[in-house]
Structure formats: C-alpha cells, structure tokens
Amino acid sequence: MRCFCVLSALLMLINANGQVVLDADGPGNTYSLITSVLAPGYNPVEVPDCGHTSFGDHIDEVYDTDLNANVFRFHIHVTPDNDRCINFDRQRNEIKTYDQSPDNLLGVVGEKVIYKWKFKLSSGFQTSPNFTHLHQLKSVGGALSSMPMYTLTVRKSNPDRLELRYAETDTQITLAQTDLLPLVDVWLEVTEKIEYGISGTYEITIQNVSDGSILFSYATTNIVNWRPEADFVRPKWGIYRSLINAQDLRDETVRFANFSIEEVESLSLETASLNDTFVIFPNPSKNTIALKNIPQAATKIVLYTLDGRKVMEKATKNELEHVLDISALSKGTYLVKLLGDQVQQSKLVVVTD
Known part of the structure; x- marks a missing residue:
C-alpha cells in the first residue's frame, strides 16, 4: 500500500508542471520582477545598460491603454547601445531562461511546451537588412549551441517582412514569412507549441488582439527539435539587432506582455x-x-x-x-x-x- 502511494505521488509530481506566467505589475523594480519568475536569485536579463548608464533601465513598465494593463517596454537606441559591452557590432535587450532557471522553464526531450506572449511594434518600425530578432528558442549544450533552433525575426526588404527561421544543425532556413506592415502598431498575441525530440512537432500562430484575426501561422510535424549533446532548450524575448547597417535603424521601443510557459505533457x-x-x-x-x-x-x-x-x-x-x-x-x-x-x-x- 505504501509503495502504491509513493508511486501515485510520483506520478502527480511528474505531470503537475503547471503554467508559469510573467506579467507586468506597474512601474519600478522591473528587473527584479523578471528575475523572480525566470531565474530567481540569478540574472535572466540581458540589457545594454552598461554602455548607456545615463538612460537608466532599458526595460521598464508602463500602463497600456489598448490592453488596459501594465506592460513591459523594451528600449533600444542606435547609439550608444551595444551587446552588454561585449559585442559592438550588434545590440541586445532580451530576457531569457537559462541553466539557473527552474526545470519547468527548460525544454527537454519528450516534453510538449506552449509558449505565449503579446507584443507590439511601434508605428514606423525600422529593421535591419541583417537581423532584428524578437524571439528565439535556443538549444544549450553541445557543439551547436551558438545557433538558435527557431527564430522569429524581422528583416528590411521590399516590402519589409517577418520571418520564421529554423536550424536543424548549423545552417538556418526560412520556414515561412509575411509582410511586416500589417503587424506594426497593433497588439499581437503569439502562441507557439513545440514537442522536443528528434521527431518533434512545431506550430506557431500570431493573431491581432483587437479582432482575433490570424496574421501569420505555420505548423509542421516530424521535425528535428533536438540536437546532439544538448542539455535543454530555452526561450528568449526582446530586441536583438545588427548594427552593420545602422543607417537603416532608429531608436525603437517594443512592448511585451503576458509571457507564459506551460509544459502540457511530460514523462509519465x-x-x-x-x-x-x-x-x-x-x-x-x-x-x-x-x-x-x-x-x-x-x-x-x-x-x-x-x-x-x-x-x-x-x-x-x-x-x-x-x-x-x-x-x-x-x-x-x-x-x-x-x-x-x-x-x-x-x-x-x-x-x-
């Protein structure tokens, strides 16, 4: 009887992964709020503050009248922002999970995870012809860890476009793309579903919050969503852009809200x-x-x-x-x-x- 109770408790523990949410709660202590959810006691915030101390925090919170809620505001400036005073040909203002995060925020083989969030690009948003990333799912561990697995990026073109990029190993391809203009100056809700494994599944939809219309979608099955020697996969959100063609850029703000990570199926x-x-x-x-x-x-x-x-x-x-x-x-x-x-x-x- 005691063995049955232990096994029952173990089964409940394994499947009770739950949903983790990160919501803005008002101005002040933004970095502490983000840290308390994504990596308590550590540092999941990658900002260009070190090279631009006069501006202050590059992520803050404001009240948004469209959503009638507090939201996160990510700032990036053509100059003097860089990548954490480490790289100077690019700029990074992102939040992430990583090896110091709770296990239920890290994707591993056999898990099905749903990531959700909202974001809004400012009117007239300008993007690099090289890269301006908004979201990545990145494999950690092994020789291929420097190449993101999935990337949601915007790119200067004619017309400007949003792209979903994928890399099974060390080479990226474009899975799907769409014109950027309908995605600018409106609140968008993203739902991304992934099954981690060598024969995984992937699905993403982006819809207009105001009317529910789907503006972008992609789905596939039997895709490689795991890499040799990988330890886990982690999400990133924010603004990560190249400075190689800085003349195409301007100071930008991107608003984010309602981050969610939910493991919907794990090991039985x-x-x-x-x-x-x-x-x-x-x-x-x-x-x-x-x-x-x-x-x-x-x-x-x-x-x-x-x-x-x-x-x-x-x-x-x-x-x-x-x-x-x-x-x-x-x-x-x-x-x-x-x-x-x-x-x-x-x-x-x-x-x-």
Whole structure:
C-alpha cells in the first residue's frame, strides 16, 4: 500500500508542471520582477545598460491603454547601445531562461511546451537588412549551441517582412514569412507549441488582439527539435539587432506582455526513472561509448538511426555502467534508448569517422 502511494505521488509530481506566467505589475523594480519568475536569485536579463548608464533601465513598465494593463517596454537606441559591452557590432535587450532557471522553464526531450506572449511594434518600425530578432528558442549544450533552433525575426526588404527561421544543425532556413506592415502598431498575441525530440512537432500562430484575426501561422510535424549533446532548450524575448547597417535603424521601443510557459505533457510513470538520467561518454566517439548511471530497472540498450531504424540492441544485465562497441556504425547521429518495465530514457550520440 505504501509503495502504491509513493508511486501515485510520483506520478502527480511528474505531470503537475503547471503554467508559469510573467506579467507586468506597474512601474519600478522591473528587473527584479523578471528575475523572480525566470531565474530567481540569478540574472535572466540581458540589457545594454552598461554602455548607456545615463538612460537608466532599458526595460521598464508602463500602463497600456489598448490592453488596459501594465506592460513591459523594451528600449533600444542606435547609439550608444551595444551587446552588454561585449559585442559592438550588434545590440541586445532580451530576457531569457537559462541553466539557473527552474526545470519547468527548460525544454527537454519528450516534453510538449506552449509558449505565449503579446507584443507590439511601434508605428514606423525600422529593421535591419541583417537581423532584428524578437524571439528565439535556443538549444544549450553541445557543439551547436551558438545557433538558435527557431527564430522569429524581422528583416528590411521590399516590402519589409517577418520571418520564421529554423536550424536543424548549423545552417538556418526560412520556414515561412509575411509582410511586416500589417503587424506594426497593433497588439499581437503569439502562441507557439513545440514537442522536443528528434521527431518533434512545431506550430506557431500570431493573431491581432483587437479582432482575433490570424496574421501569420505555420505548423509542421516530424521535425528535428533536438540536437546532439544538448542539455535543454530555452526561450528568449526582446530586441536583438545588427548594427552593420545602422543607417537603416532608429531608436525603437517594443512592448511585451503576458509571457507564459506551460509544459502540457511530460514523462509519465512508465517513462520516468527514479535515478538521474544516464550519461554517454565520450560523445562524439568513433570506437566505444560508456553508458553510466543506468537505472536498475533498465533491461536493454537499443540504438536507432534518426529515421527510426534499429541498428543495435544489447542487454544491460542490471549493470550501472555498460560499454558499447560502435566502431561498425556509419558516421552520423543515433538515438540511444534505455528500456525496461519502469524506464525509458533517450539520448543522442554522434559517431565520427
């Protein structure tokens, strides 16, 4: 009976992820408010304050008469703003989650997450021909961490446009785009849904708050939403723009409101482990890999190609550590699964020449 109660409590804990919201509450202490939600006790705010101390905080809060609510206001100035006094060919004013954030704000394999927020571009908004990013989902960990997975960006063109960009590895492509003008000087609500994994799903809609009309949408299935050696995926919001063509820019403010992160599906009891997830070392490798921290409930190790073809299966025999010979595998990325009655854990491994 006691075991059943413990398992029931564990099941409730695993699935009770809830929704985390960040709402403006009025002028003053804006950075503290953002920090208290996105990374309590740490620093999820990336602002150009250091190079422009005379202006003060580059994110503040104001009352918006269209929404009849307090909202966040992100400021960016062509000069002297830069990227945190680190990079001077670009400007960054963003908020984010990161490794110091609570676990339920970080996306991992097997989770389905809904991100929501509202934003408003000022009338006459000017954008760079290089990049002016408003939102990113960024993979953290591994060799590909510098390239965002998904990016919502605006770009100077004829006409100016909004683009949804995607990178499976280190090369970006445009998934969808639309004219920017209908998206300017109106409050927009974004709903972004993603399933993290090597065969994931992605969906985004942008609608006009005032009348509910959908101004932009895109959806796809069976897309790679995870990268080798990644630890988690985190969202970012704000203004991140290039200064290479500063003559095309002006001082801007972008308003944001009602940030929300909600994990709507996560590991069930059958796919959870009471132990820490296993690790693979070395990764990448060309000869052998060691699997450590194998849950005692795991009974076998199975390797799959990214298109789902099984290439190897080994029994674990209640081992906490197991060495696999992968020298016969072709170069590429494989999914390593630990399977058992009460465990199903997965990680990617890269096989080199």
